[in-house]
Amino acid sequence: MPKGAKELLKKLEYDFENIEYLDIALTHSSFVNEHISKTNNVSNERFEFLGDAVLDLIIGEYFFRSDESLREGKLSKLRSEVVNEQSLAKVSNELKLGSFIKFGKGELKSGGNQRESILADALEALIGAIYLDSDLETITKIVLKLFENILKEAESKKNFTDYKSRLQENLQQYNKNVVEYVLDKEEGPDNNKLFYSSVKVDGEVVGCGSGKTKKKSEQIAAKRALLKLGEKNV
């Protein structure tokens, strides 16, 4: 078992049946390249391939189940906000994976244990290793816990800002494309203004809204338009 890995397993709340899987997940190819004489050294690249597919399914299914009204394009976008190098490296850092990975001397010298891409790949490899060692249900629970904050963040962005784009997507479905936002009026003093906007689709007003910024009033108008169009979970 890699040095200090006990702490890692405790954080993951997982015990490996095949502990060599953990070893492989934490072996960077630079280490294998420097030790080619020992033929049983295997790098984590194959596990990363597997883990990548496992992670895509877990996060994709999470958003799929989270909201029935989310269409395909939005699901892809939400997933890519969670499954990307930066987010993966962040989770990897929280687990301190960089300190457990076996590197070649050259790679370590050049700071490989802090490189985002390497940290992200190692997390995918670890996910692949746990999946291989257990099953989809087990790794799903672990992944959803590890990504809890990142998932929440992606969802809150979705809820907060997305009525306008959701309306646009929704209308494309009906082959209606000309969406126009009109600022109807502004009220109040400069430091406490209220904006009133309406949204027109093919020239017809389908929603009105007010808010403390122009953008907010448009969002509310889009939300009302979505309700009018019968979209659930608005």
Place this chain on the structure above:
Amino acid sequence: MPKGAKELLKKLEYDFENIEYLDIALTHSSFVNEHISKTNNVSNERFEFLGDAVLDLIIGEYFFRSDESLREGKLSKLRSEVVNEQSLAKVSNELKLGSFIKFGKGELKSGGNQRESILADALEALIGAIYLDSDLETITKIVLKLFENILKEAESKKNFTDYKSRLQENLQQYNKNVVEYVLDKEEGPDNNKLFYSSVKVDGEVVGCGSGKTKKKSEQIAAKRALLKLGEKNV
């Protein structure tokens, strides 16, 4: 249940617990667009999103487990030979999915039930629907059966022609890059020639081979080089 779908389920050897999932998987967005007043009509696009991830994992894991010596790049390549529009449309046609899909009138008129992209998408949606209705184990069995011939084909190509590229990949791992094939001699009459080749790595001969074509002799030479380099499962 869609007309004639009993036959489809028999072919799949699967019974839906939630038969509405099958309905959704077989509903093209053009149908929904023509029936926007009935708000409970849902197209198969969300299921396609889910099925796509399920299929990537199943086929990726299949190749991952099939041969321990396959490296990451080769695994990706093999998967993309199986998971692509053309292969999916082929399987979709074998299931006659085109005849079960609900289309809008316009799409049907323009031949949507024969369009490869639509047939491929519907198969992914069907895979997503079965996964949602059951579990990964169940859909894995069904997918591996449906793709049996396509998987065999991809594997036979791999076994037949790939020693040269595998050697190339293998050597990249060791930062050895200069691979050269040399035709040493040709023997025999024109209609029954035998070719002798050797493969050099960084100037050193690492394998020799003979065959009825120059290409074959190089493949054998590459295979012997792989054996010499200690690659298993050559």
